Amino acid sequence: MTKIGILGISGRMGRLLAEEVSTAGATLAGGTARRGEQWPADPRALARVSDVLIDFTTAEAAEPHLQAALEARKPLILGTSGLNGAQEAALAEAGRDIPIVYAANFSPGVNLLLAVAERLAAGLPPESYDAEIVETHHRQKIDAPSGTAIALGRAVAAGRGTTLEEAGIESGRDGHTGPRKTGAIGFAALRAGQVVGEHTLLFASGSEHIALTHRSFERRVYATGAVRAALWAVRQPPGLYGMKHVLGMG
Ligand SMILES: NC(=O)C1=CN([C@@H]2O[C@H](COP(=O)(O)OP(=O)(O)OC[C@H]3O[C@@H](n4cnc5c(N)ncnc54)[C@H](OP(=O)(O)O)[C@@H]3O)[C@@H](O)[C@H]2O)C=CC1
Numbered sequence: 001m002t003k004i005g006i007l008g009i010s011g012r013m014g015r016l017l018a019e020e021v022s023t024a025g026a027t028l029a030g031g032t033a034r035r036g037e038q039w040p041a042d043p044r045a046l047a048r049v050s051d052v053l054i055d056f057t058t059a060e061a062a063e064p065h066l067q068a069a070l071e072a073r074k075p076l077i078l079g080t081s082g083l084n085g086a087q088e089a090a091l092a093e094a095g096r097d098i099p100i101v102y103a104a105n106f107s108p109g110v111n112l113l114l115a116v117a118e119r120l121a122a123g124l125p126p127e128s129y130d131a132e133i134v135e136t137h138h139r140q141k142i143d144a145p146s147g148t149a150i151a152l153g154r155a156v157a158a159g160r161g162t163t164l165e166e167a168g169i170e171s172g173r174d175g176h177t178g179p180r181k182t183g184a185i186g187f188a189a190l191r192a193g194q195v196v197g198e199h200t201l202l203f204a205s206g207s208e209h210i211a212l213t214h215r216s217f218e219r220r221v222y223a224t225g226a227v228r229a230a231l232w233a234v235r236q237p238p239g240l241y242g243m244k245h246v247l248g249m250g
């Protein structure tokens with residue numbers, strides 16, 4: 001049985017991941033947490049006794065976790081959001097040595113939505129159709145825009161044959177912003193109550209709107225996907241993969 005180690009096992013996602021490991025017929029190798037009260041805080045020790053690691057923690061913690069996976073030569077499933085460019089570049093580098101599945105969202109629905117977003121963007125010229133992404137999450141979420149919102153923005157940019165950085169980002173508009181920049185991709189983030197995760201992608205021209213909305217009603221959908229990715233990753237050669245590869249959409 002595959003031994004799965006969970007980095008961040010005390011968290012909202014970590015607790016569900018621990019349940020999903022046994023549901024999927026795998027073994028829980030152990031877990032870590034920041035405070036180390038119930039669980040130890042040493043990712044290296046966990047990596048040594050695990051066949052594969054799953055990380056749902058913070059961007060700050062993701063770096064030492066990546067090092068632990070690299071040192072132990074164990075696959076890593078990374079669901080943590082809020083990584084910066086340098087941290088994402090380090091993942092690409094590490095993918096030369098170990099299998100890594102890095103996904104902003106492990107739900108099947110969101111990964112299909114990403115594919116549809118890219119397709120739609122390819123057919124809707126940016127001169128006529130403004131792309132706006134609105135996301136809503138629970139009040140505890142510490143990063144914005146969400147990883148999924150950024151992934152949607154990247155999908156739109158890819159469909160338009162460019163990158164998010166080149167297209168331009170308009171985020172958190174406030175005050176005298178001036179008119180919208182043609183081709184820019186807009187982001188708005190709401191934090192309210194205990195919303196699990198909602199994302200809407202809007203394409204709006206002067207004469208029509210297309211709005212695509214995904215709502216998660218329970219976090220378990222992410223946990224199930226991440227454990228599925230872990231069982232897939234142990235059979236893969238080194239590489240940086242996404243959930244689309246796990247789902248056979250790559
Ligand atoms: N890709 C996807 O599908 C999804 C991604 N996420 C992302 O997963 C991450 C975690 O979300 P969530 O479970 O809600 O967060 P929580 O705050 O509930 O849990 C965070 C976990 O990480 C641990 N942790 C925090 N800081 C450190 C640190 N410096 N070193 C080691 N461990 C640390 C915490 O330990 P302690 O309890 O001791 O503080 C806790 O176990 C977020 O980035 C979120 O955006 C969430 C859902 C789906």
Ligand SMILES: O=C(O)C1=N[C@H](C(=O)O)C[C@H](O)C1
Binds near residue numbers: 145197
């Ligand atoms: O923090 C969360 O809760 C979530 N984070 C991920 C993100 O940033 O997109 C995935 C999901 O939306 C839930």
